[in-house]
Amino acid sequence: MPDVLVTIDGRQVEARAGTTILDACRRLAIDTPTLCQLDNLTPVNVCRVCVVELDGSRVLVPACSRKVEEGMKIHTDSARVRHSRRLVLELLASSVDMSLCSAQVQGWMARYEAVPSRFGAEAATVAQPVKVDNDLYVRDYSRCILCYKCVEACGVDAQNTFAIGVAGRGFDAHISTEFDVGLPDSACVYCGNCIGVCPTGALMFKSEHDMRAAGTWDESRQTVTETVCPYCGVGCMLELRVQDNSIVKVTSPLDNTVTSGHLCVKGRFGFQFVQRREPKATT
Amino acid sequence: MDIRTTGGPATAEEVAAVDGLLGPPEAVHHHLAYGGRMLRTRRHLLLPVLHAIQDRAGWVSRGALEYACRRLSIPPAEAYGVVSFYARFALEPRGDVALHVCDDIVCSLAGVEKPEGARLAPCLGLCDRAPATLTERFGAVYEAVQTPSSQPSGYPGARLLRRIGVVDPDSIDSYLQHGGFSALKRAREMGPAAIIDAVTRAKLLGRGGAAFPTGRKWQSVADAPVRPHYLVCNADESEPGTFKDRVLMEGDPFALVEGMAIAAFATGCEKGYVYVRAEYPLARRRVENAIALARERGYLDFEIEVRRGAGAYICGEETALFNSIEGKRGEPRNKPPFPVEVGLFGKPTLPNNVETLVNVLEIVGGEFADTRLFCVSGHVLRPGVYEVPMGTPLRGLIEMAGGLAPGRTMQAVLLGGAAGSFLTPEQIDVPLSFEGVRGIGATLGSGAVMLFDDTADMRQVLLRIARFFRDESCGQCVPCRVGTKRQEEILERMFERRDGDSRADVMLLSDIAQAMRDASICGLGQTAANAIASGLTQLKVLDA
Numbered sequence: 054m055p056d057v058l059v060t061i062d063g064r065q066v067e068a069r070a071g072t073t074i075l076d077a078c079r080r081l082a083i084d085t086p087t088l089c090q091l092d093n094l095t096p097v098n099v100c101r102v103c104v105v106e107l108d109g110s111r112v113l114v115p116a117c118s119r120k121v122e123e124g125m126k127i128h129t130d131s132a133r134v135r136h137s138r139r140l141v142l143e144l145l146a147s148s149v150d151m152s153l154c155s156a157q158v159q160g161w162m163a164r165y166e167a168v169p170s171r172f173g174a175e176a177a178t179v180a181q182p183v184k185v186d187n188d189l190y191v192r193d194y195s196r197c198i199l200c201y202k203c204v205e206a207c208g209v210d211a212q213n214t215f216a217i218g219v220a221g222r223g224f225d226a227h228i229s230t231e232f233d234v235g236l237p238d239s240a241c242v243y244c245g246n247c248i249g250v251c252p253t254g255a256l257m258f259k260s261e262h263d264m265r266a267a268g269t270w271d272e273s274r275q276t277v278t279e280t281v282c283p284y285c286g287v288g289c290m291l292e293l294r295v296q297d298n299s300i301v302k303v304t305s306p307l308d309n310t311v312t313s314g315h316l317c318v319k320g321r322f323g324f325q326f327v328q329r330r331e332p333k334a335t336t
Numbered sequence: 337m338d339i340r341t342t343g344g345p346a347t348a349e350e351v352a353a354v355d356g357l358l359g360p361p362e363a364v365h366h367h368l369a370y371g372g373r374m375l376r377t378r379r380h381l382l383l384p385v386l387h388a389i390q391d392r393a394g395w396v397s398r399g400a401l402e403y404a405c406r407r408l409s410i411p412p413a414e415a416y417g418v419v420s421f422y423a424r425f426a427l428e429p430r431g432d433v434a435l436h437v438c439d440d441i442v443c444s445l446a447g448v449e450k451p452e453g454a455r456l457a458p459c460l461g462l463c464d465r466a467p468a469t470l471t472e473r474f475g476a477v478y479e480a481v482q483t484p485s486s487q488p489s490g491y492p493g494a495r496l497l498r499r500i501g502v503v504d505p506d507s508i509d510s511y512l513q514h515g516g517f518s519a520l521k522r523a524r525e526m527g528p529a530a531i532i533d534a535v536t537r538a539k540l541l542g543r544g545g546a547a548f549p550t551g552r553k554w555q556s557v558a559d560a561p562v563r564p565h566y567l568v569c570n571a572d573e574s575e576p577g578t579f580k581d582r583v584l585m586e587g588d589p590f591a592l593v594e595g596m597a598i599a600a601f602a603t604g605c606e607k608g609y610v611y612v613r614a615e616y617p618l619a620r621r622r623v624e625n626a627i628a629l630a631r632e633r634g635y636l637d638f639e640i641e642v643r644r645g646a647g648a649y650i651c652g653e654e655t656a657l658f659n660s661i662e663g664k665r666g667e668p669r670n671k672p673p674f675p676v677e678v679g680l681f682g683k684p685t686l687p688n689n690v691e692t693l694v695n696v697l698e699i700v701g702g703e704f705a706d707t708r709l710f711c712v713s714g715h716v717l718r719p720g721v722y723e724v725p726m727g728t729p730l731r732g733l734i735e736m737a738g739g740l741a742p743g744r745t746m747q748a749v750l751l752g753g754a755a756g757s758f759l760t761p762e763q764i765d766v767p768l769s770f771e772g773v774r775g776i777g778a779t780l781g782s783g784a785v786m787l788f789d790d791t792a793d794m795r796q797v798l799l800r801i802a803r804f805f806r807d808e809s810c811g812q813c814v815p816c817r818v819g820t821k822r823q824e825e826i827l828e829r830m831f832e833r834r835d836g837d838s839r840a841d842v843m844l845l846s847d848i849a850q851a852m853r854d855a856s857i858c859g860l861g862q863t864a865a866n867a868i869a870s871g872l873t874q875l876k877v878l879d880a
Contacts (some may be wrong), residue, residue, distance in 0.1 A: 098670050099813050101855040112862060113854045118670055133854055137815070140851035144818035171844065172822050173829065173836070199811070215411030219665065219811075220420040222648075224821040226811030229420075231412035232343065232398050232427075240340040240411060 057123040062130060074105060074116040074127060083129050086138060086161040088145075089200035090117040091250055093313040094210045097201045102141045102161070106131045113137055139165040147172045148224075149179055150196045153254030177224065183262070186235035189243050189322045191262045192228075196255035199226060203247035203256060211315045216241040245321035249304060249314050258302045271296065282320040287311065289320050300324045339406050343398035350400035353392035357385055358407050375409035380681075382408060382663030386419055387644055391478035394434070395426040410663075421665040421810075423457075424614050424647030436460065436470040436615075440576045441750070441800055442713045442786055443467040458649065458804055459576035460615045463713035463786075464720045470615055480617035494723045495707050496694055500587030505622050508629040511590040517635050519697040523598045531602040531700060532558060538699045543708070544570055544652070544689030545755070545782045546859065547770055550696075553686060556676035557603040560684035567605035568680055568687045569596055571612040571619070572657060574649040575753035576804060577784030580709040581690035583721045585612070585619035588694070589626035593640070595693030597630075598700055600638050603686050608640040611657050614647055649808035653858045654687040655679075656810065667812045668858035691783075708768065708783060712737040715744065715789040727769040733785065734764065744789035748875055752781025754801045755863035757870035777870075795831040798871045802827045805864040816861030819852045823865060831877070838878055845872070 056067045059077055068077040073096070078085045088100040096118035104113035108126035113133060128134060142162050145151065146169035151158065161167075184192040199219070207217050216239045220229040230239035248256040257265075264270040275296045282289040290309045294302040303321050307314040346354070355361065358381065385408065389400045396419050405412045419425045426434070431453075439448045440459035446466035450456060454469075462468035465483045473479040491497035504510040511517070523531050536551025557565055569592065573581040585592060596608050610627075612620040623642055630636045648666045650656045655669035658680040679685025691709055698704040706726045710733055713719040717738030724733055730749065740746060746761045757778045759766065766776055773780055788794065802824040811817045826845055829836040849865030856862045871877060 098857070101813050101815055101857070104855045112856075115670065119672075133850075136847070137851045137855040140819075140847060141814050141855065144814055144822065144848075144851075147822070148818050172825070175829075176825060177821060198814075199817070215414055218411070218413040218417035220417045221811070222421050222665075223806060223809040223811045224817055226817065229413070229416065231401070231416040234342065238342045239413065240338070 057121050057125075059121050059123075059125040059127060061127045068121040070121065072121055074107075074114070074119050074121060074125075075103060077121055077127075078105075078116060078129060085116055085129065086142075086158075086165075087117055088158070088198060088252055089202060091202055091307070093307055093315070094202055094205045094250065097205065100141065100145075100198065100200055102138055104134060104137050104141075105129045106134050135165060139167050142167040143169045143171065145169075145198050147176050147178070149198050149253070151198070151253060153196060154252060158252070179227070184235075185259070185262075187237055187243070187259075189259055189318075190245060190248055191257055191259050192236075193255050193257065193262075194227060196253045197228060198253055198255075199228070200252060202250040202252065203228060206246040206250045206315065207241075211246045211313075212242070212244050214240055214242050214244070217247070243318040243322060244316060245318070246315045248321075249316070260301050264296075264301065270301075275301070282316070284319040284323065289316055291316070291320055293324070299328050339409060339411065341402035341406060341412055343402045343412075346397070346399040346403035347393070350389055350393055350397065351403060353388045354385055354400070354404050354407055357381065357388045361407060375407070378408055379410060380661060380663045382410060382415060382418060383422075383643070383646060383660065386422075386425055387646070390425060391474060392476065394432055394474035395429050397429070408663075418663065418665055422646035422648050423807075424645075432474050434472045434474070436472070438462065438466070438468040438470075439800075440804065441754070441797055442577055442719075444796065444800060445714055445788070445792060457615075457647075458807065459574065459578075461573055461579040461582050461613070463577055463579055463711065466713065466719070470617075482615075482618060491723065495698055495703070495705055496584070496691065496709060497587075497721065497723050499591065500583065503588065503590075505587055505589055506625055508590060508626070508633060511588075516590055517594055517630075519700040520594050520597050520601075520635060523601060523700045526700070528558060528602045528604070531598065534699050535602075535696060538704045538706070540692065540695055540699060540704075540706075541770060542689055543691035543695070543783070545575065545752070545779075547780070550688065550692055553676060553688075554599070554603050556674075557605070557684050557686040560677060562677075562684055564606035564683055565604050566680040566683055566685040567596060567600045567603070567608040568654070568657065568661070568685055569608065569610040569690060569693060570652060570654065570657060570687055571610055571616070571623075571690050572645050572652040573616075573690070573782070574613055574645075574652050575755060575782040575784055576801075577711060577713055577750065577753045577786045578782040579711050579713075580721045580783055582616050582619050584690050584694055584709075585616065585623050589619070589622040590630065591694050591697055592623060592690055593626045593630050593636070595696045596640060597636055597638075598696050599686060599688060599693060605686060606638060608638060609661055609680070610640060610642045611645060611651070611661060612642060613645040613651075615645075620644060648810075649804075650810045650858075650860055653860060656858070657687070658685065665810070667810045668860070670857055708780070710768070710783045710785050712785045712787070714750075714787040715740055715746075715792065716787045717741060724768065727767045727772060730759070730764045730766050730768055730785070733768060734787065740787065740789050744791065747788045747790050747792055748794060748871075750784070750786040750788070750797075750867065752779050753784035753786075754804050754867055755859070756781045756784065757866055758874045760874050794871065794875045795877050798868055798875075798877060799824070799827050799831060801867050801871075805860070809860065809864070813855075813857045813861060815848075815852045815854075816856045816858075816864060819848045819856075819861070820864050822848055823868065827868070842872060842878070845869070 098115035098118040103116040106128040180195040278293040305312040435454040436457040438460040439456040442463040443466045468483045490501040540550040541547040651666040656666040660666040675685045749759045805820040806824045809820045
């Protein structure tokens, strides 16, 4: 593919045709906020926090999915861009509990001077009880920003299980199984790939959820041990998160060529045999 | 993909409804031999199947939905996402009758009476008969009845409307007697290039609201190398205060079919769809009948299928409409790519509004006069559709519609529907042309003209508009999903509770408006603050 030349914030950059404005911004080390974008998922461009100003375009365009074109003139820090990014962060944080988002997200909130409280104390939220219907993971949709990542990971972008989808519409849109049945009654195979892509902690290992509830979750005391999953011959790379000599969570790196960050139920949740301490019952 | 269903069996009635549309189930060995692949090519039939279930049973039960999922190889979670997206599908049992009572802008002015058990509905497109209702009767024979019209009258001197009230809309012979299909004959003599050239030279602009040059769109589709090409007639007329496409389809359905035949011939479309909103049962029936009769007489050499919407304003947005035809949630797609390159089923697609297509008959017939249909409603003596030359002053249009009731004074005009903007009485000399209204920061939009006299409570009107957008936002992108919600909350605080700092709230609304305009995916979010912003500046709704 031939390269195209685009101008971002007055700096020219060569970008390969077919890549996105976000890719080009990254080449220039311009930190662009993203929430619904992930390198191993198809862009859905729904959160709109990555919008940039494009000369000749009436509206702002999403950097994560808009492809570069020869001669594009792009502004990533104009007043309009800053305004929309700020509002997107404020609108989200005023309706969703974003306290477990990464430090990077908190940094964007500070950079764009987002004040979610300015919509007033009675602004509607998506607060609701945590869904705990199985032993492996919990769903806390009061933390859900509706980034569609879990639906994509459950669907064609990774697992092809289609256990969840977006239901309802407007402010009432939400992630759901069919008729909101519990996961055991759904098509869920507990691969946990939805947890792997969730940016807000809405989807969480039950082990982590229980430890947080008990006040014992402490990432500063956790170590990461890299290993290869022992179950089958695929050779998925695992990152075992260990606290107090117990595995509390399992992940896989996004850039791993074998997994692209995705695992199956065994690699993700089948770690108890490593640390089972009670003597095996004898018959 | 395994379809896991745990909801229990469908009733015999529900199975019959689904099988009535899809045919009897394939044998098990068929599924084993072909997998779900063949079944999944029928994914686009999900909405027709859901309608078949609901028409028969009155609602969509879990068992029925899961049976449809097995028949079409659709994951139940995905199908649930679809059925819960559309306002017209009920997921709880209800009786054999559903009464929908319009409580939108114009019908509210006329006074809404909601009987026990009725559902309030956004604009039913019957503003000339306000207050409007739609009654559905479910069962083996489904029936939907709209508020009846007063006797249809003719439109002397009109061009686009000239056959309405004159021809029998159910008779192709009547249409032929009034010059029907002569434009199609002429178009076939001209050839595709000459037709597109004529449309381009006529400077026809799309009548759906976005006013895109029709000729340019046709040329792009004609030039698209990928096959097949699709023609999609957007008859999902859902902009509050708009009912011109309904009047055209109900009164002159063959003209739409003829316009589609010309468009398909000129741009090389192999298949056409008419997407008619669910609230227009009579229009749908007449268009279906017109297609069948035109085919029978050999006027149609390509297939046209009529699809029924399911209660979603957003499906008037072209890419949301494509998704809806494909059996998905009506969520708009990001553009580019544009429909002329990647549209319905990923193929080059020509989306045109009903009125746009009817205009083509005039152009090909060499009689194009660039008139425009306006839907005048609200506080006016003779609400209805009026056809006037482009550039007619708004005042003249209002006078044609009989003006206000005696003794009343005008408070405001809402031009372009809920996505439009408010004009003050001082602005009604504006010429009704695209450039004319742009001069005062307004748009013609879909041609809705709603009048409010001094008795109207404009705060309630603004609140209704805010509620409309909160209801109709698809929920996909953050600025619109949360922005429309906040917009409604702030207006409630300003107008109903009056416990906030209204100057700060106006600033807050303006901040939200700018983000919605700049960062929303589609035209709904981009215009969801327009009418409210113009109302706050143009009307005396703020406390002094």
